Amino acid sequence: MGPLILCVDLDQFIAAVEVRRRPELAGLPVAVGGSGDPSRRGVVATATYEARAFGVGSGTPLRTARRRCPHAIFLPLDRPAYEQASAEVMSVLAEFPWILEVAGWDEAFLAIGCVDPEAAARAVQDRLLRRTGLSCSVGIGANKLQAKLASGFAKPAGISRLDHANWAETMNDAPPDALWGIGRKRARRLAELGIGTVVALAESDEETLVSAFGPATGPWLKRLAGGHDDSRVSAESRSPRSRGVEKTFDQDLEESAELHDHVRGLARTVAEALVANDLRAQRIVVKVRYAPFTTQTRGVQLVAPSNAVEELQSAALTALARFDRDRPVRLLGVRAEIAPDPRLAGQDEKSKRRVDRPGASH
């Protein structure tokens, strides 16, 4: 067996952080999401296993969650608390002598080489629990795809291994959306092509996939289904590509003065975030979601990279003016596309783009 990878995935991370600071919630159905008010628009970010038993999980609208589990405790999202907890977790993981890739608040990969993977996984679980009070599941794989899927099988608080030896028996009969990178839409498109299992996808005709999914995604899907993934575990933090904020309104907006005010406010927030991180925008994109949930975007190129509030507001208003304003608006967003750092000039950003793993970061 070659070198192995661990995928460390915290169990019900957001809910676990809330329970950790409010121990009286332990064992109760808790749903965290939005403003924490289940009469308002929003969805559940994470629910405890006790709430999941009632059909309340990630993505469940808050109103639906309340209907399914009226006695659930609803809490608002507290991003700073999760960022803080995540930093604690990652600093513990960084103590191990392995390459660490942070893949999100509650997820990380460790390239452990050829040490005993079960022992490594147990060591990670024990140390994380002891030092942070949080439990995690650990997947072991020959690549990141396998480790990630194995971590799902390991939940909660377990250890699971998926490698080339047991890939076929474990995955062949699973639906394609069991794979990391195939969601509802791609699964439906595959079903239309008569592909309903992982093994069928692995054995499918590549040209068919290319014409259905495009020149990069088609071949990539086929390789996924075979359990192949050559992306590396990388400790390098990647430079951000964009920074944005968006807001769904409890009541749809109808007045253009209101739209203007909100877009200006959002643009200010984005500008402040850019300044705080010494980043500059090269393009500002405004997003509008209309009442029947159709979404449009319009972008404006800046004459020169900037993070000045007035410039971003002006560009955002120019973009806003390019929408047909004929329907009620339920969401507004402003996003800055980040200009390349001139201090990195000489490195050709375009040539560094990877096409071997669409939809995933390296």
Place this chain on the structure above:
DNA sequence: TCTGGGGTCCTAGGACCC
């Protein structure tokens, strides 16, 4: 299931140029 917010990357079509 009346459907958040923060991101990343890919795709396709049109503009433009040689």
Place this chain on the structure above:
DNA sequence: TCTGGGGTCCTAGGACCC
């Protein structure tokens, strides 16, 4: 003039993930 074949850039939208 009724009309090719690239290549690249830009834009809007789509899909996915946590």
